[in-house]
Amino acid sequence: MNLLSKSGSSEQEKSQFFSEIVRTYQERIYWHIRQMVLVHDDANDVLQNTFLKAWKGLDTFRGDAQISTWLYRIATNETLTFLAQKRMRNTLSIDETEDVLFNAMKADSYFDGDEAQKKLQEAILTLPEKQRLVFNMRFYQEMPYEQMSEILETSVGALKASYHHARKKVEDFLKKE
Amino acid sequence: MEKNKFIELENLGNKRPFALPENYFDDFAAQMEKTVAEMSVSEQPQQRIKPWMYGVAASIIGAIFMVQIFISENKKKETLISETYETYVLSQVSENSIIDYYLTSENE
Structure with missing residues (x-):
């Protein structure tokens, strides 16, 4: 319709x-x-x-x-x-x-934001653009994977893996001095 | 507080560190409504020209062109007919008659 x-x-x-x-x-x-x-x-x-x-x-x-x-x-x-x-x-x-x-x-x-927030944004910026998109949609918007899948036309499994890798990279960056 | 403590993602939470101008969303929506209203007005004259109108316009131009060709062809034919008639008349007059005609008109 x-x-x-x-x-x-x-x-x-x-x-x-x-x-x-x-x-x-x-x-x-x-x-x-x-x-x-x-x-x-x-x-x-x-x-x-x-x-x-x-x-x-x-x-x-x-x-x-x-x-x-x-x-x-x-x-x-x-x-x-x-x-x-x-x-x-x-x-x-x-x-x-x-x-x-x-x-x-x-x-x-x-x-x-404060210094910690600045560092988090700096960490997120190290991600490749598409991964950054996935990270932001999941972390900040708390969007369900199914909706992300429809928007980005990517499978739920691939999005979960992408978010997992992105989160790991961000956490590693934050642990650096 | 420990100065060198690592920043934990869990502790930071997911609050966005960004601010906005006051009444941003109300102003934005109002601005969009205005922009769209202006676009609708400017798009209207274009929408009145339907694709079939281009065909009609082309046909009219074509017809005018054809009429012009027809008129100029007719003029050419008329000129040709009158020239052919004069040649025919002259061919029916003998040479002596023509000489007489010239001599007579000179004497006059």
Whole structure:
């Protein structure tokens, strides 16, 4: 069934339905993005792009997947694209990107963590991008593996293994002086 | 407190160390509603042009082009007919008659 048949077909009904989607999911989607890009202004930009993509795709979205899964997928793609563009714009290697993100996070006026929290973020940044995504979704959002599996289109078993490895790496980093 | 104690992930917990501007989500939702409303208005004129309208426009341009070709071809035919008629009339008049005609008109 087409999502719009639930929302109504007129422009006004569509806008109203979209507005409900934004108000319902914006917070969850924001934190999903922010945890990856770390800086508030960047998260705000990616969140805007995510909902603009969702608005443009609303006519064609079929209710096969849940709205939340659909939005998380768009947000994940937008976030990874944003990070790739940032790397390309500044011709950075992956290691340099970690440093740039970490320094930007420390300088961000909306970072309010202590030294231990800074070290945890530094540890998380050492993970490969996809593993970082898995770690954040499980550790911070406490998302069930089944939902993560739908969003990332990866098997539950692979996600469990990925989270286990990620957690081990983070713990090892934190144990370093 | 021990200064060199290792940081344990369990002890840190999963509270995010990030803050937000005041009323961020209310402002964001309002801004999105505004952006989407503006996009709807700007998209409307484009939506009125349906794909079949491009076909109709192409057909009209084609028809105008064909009419122009038809008119110019007709003009060419008319010119050709009048030229052919003059040649025919002249061919029916003898050479002596033509000479007489010129001599008479010169004398006049």
